[in-house]
Amino acid sequence: MNRRVALVICFGFGVVMFAQYFSQHPLARGVNQAVLEYWQIIFAFALLLGVVSFFQNNVRQIRHGSDRPYRIVSLIGLLAMPVVAVIGRIGAGSPFLWIFENVQAPMQSTVFALLAFFVASASFRGFRARSVPAAILLGAAILILLSRSAIGGPLSGWLPDAADWIRHQPSMAARRAILIGIGLGSLTTSLRVIVGIERTWLGGGK
């Protein structure tokens, strides 16, 4: 019974949200706005659930002694930031903003910076010419890299043009083919969910 109610709600909202997309009427815009606002409310409650789950999970793991230092740092961060925000506010010059700019932002930048090393190691593995397609990939990659570097233009006049051709013709054609597949896949998946053929999101079953 509960599952049937969820399916009916899903179908109703799916049809309404599909229909409102094609209308500029204030009523349709209002429905769209209301659904978005309700979504925010649901998200806020789910976020609370997520934070409570995170807290309980970490406390339990600390008791068991697994990954204790990491989990203690996580909990300190989780508990300290709201306290600092409430006591010192979040405006310019506040301790909250100072921690954000001098602790959190640099840590995020550090993780992002790892990407440069990972790109290098992945490229090293990916660009081994073990087969004809891999050799073509390697050739195209070298061409693009050269054309985008400072020596690309002076080395040869046709190099940037060749690189642009690779990007705008074969590469773009393959990309669009994938995008068409993704678009159609998204459409059929959405329809399957709306009409109730796909029920895995409810935990599966019939």
Place this chain on the structure above:
Amino acid sequence: MSGSLLLVIAATDPAWFDVDKLPVLIAAIVSIIVIFYATYHRSRRGKFQVREIAGLKAVEDAIGRCTEMARPLLFTPGWGGDIQRPTTIASMNILAHVAEKTARYDCRLVYPTHDPVIMTVAQEVTREAYAQTGCADRYRQDDISYVTSSQFGYAAAVDGLISRLKPASVFLLGTFEAESLILAETGNNVGAIQIAGTDSTIQLSFFIVACDYTLIGEELFAASGYLSGDDSILASVRAQDMLKVLIGLLLVVAVVWNTICELTGATEQSWWSF
């Protein structure tokens, strides 16, 4: 509702129907008709077979590897999507199948996510999968966890989990952004079998380089039917192929028409604007 009727409504009150979106509506209605036709008339044509998809065929091996090595399986849906995204729903479908197998083989399933709503749905999907296999006692809610909504915080948290738990298999299925390669390379470093799939063409190239198997484009969405063997879902996969043929034909007609217009110099007069 037909296009002409909508035009009549739009003429009466322009606000009720946005005429600029008429081509989108026609394409959507045609697609819906094709999907419904393929889904509800499937019995006449017999069983529909989906070609072998290496990435999905490897799911079983990946779970088996975790069981043999007594190491966990890590599944994450990426940072880019929320539960409304079809990619996330497709990822949930695969999660349900994976959870059934991990329950049966008594293999630990770890699912870190950036979105509390996804966490809640994933917990429900996993719990149900464990219950259906009769192994509800093996379900560990703590393993389906919310880590953080921050992109690189999430990347760091999942990276940490991969480095410490050393999962035998890593499933990166969902919507990924800049964190894709960070996670895939870390998984590669710990020697995990990696199966990835996303709807971002930019991140796909990273996955192809760093992962063992990559689900490209519609393969991710076909996974549910492929893994479950459900006729209704497989029929909708067939509808995707029918729509692809339609789009292909449309592209050929467009190219021929445009060429004729260019050759005859009738570009300005053409009723079909490219």
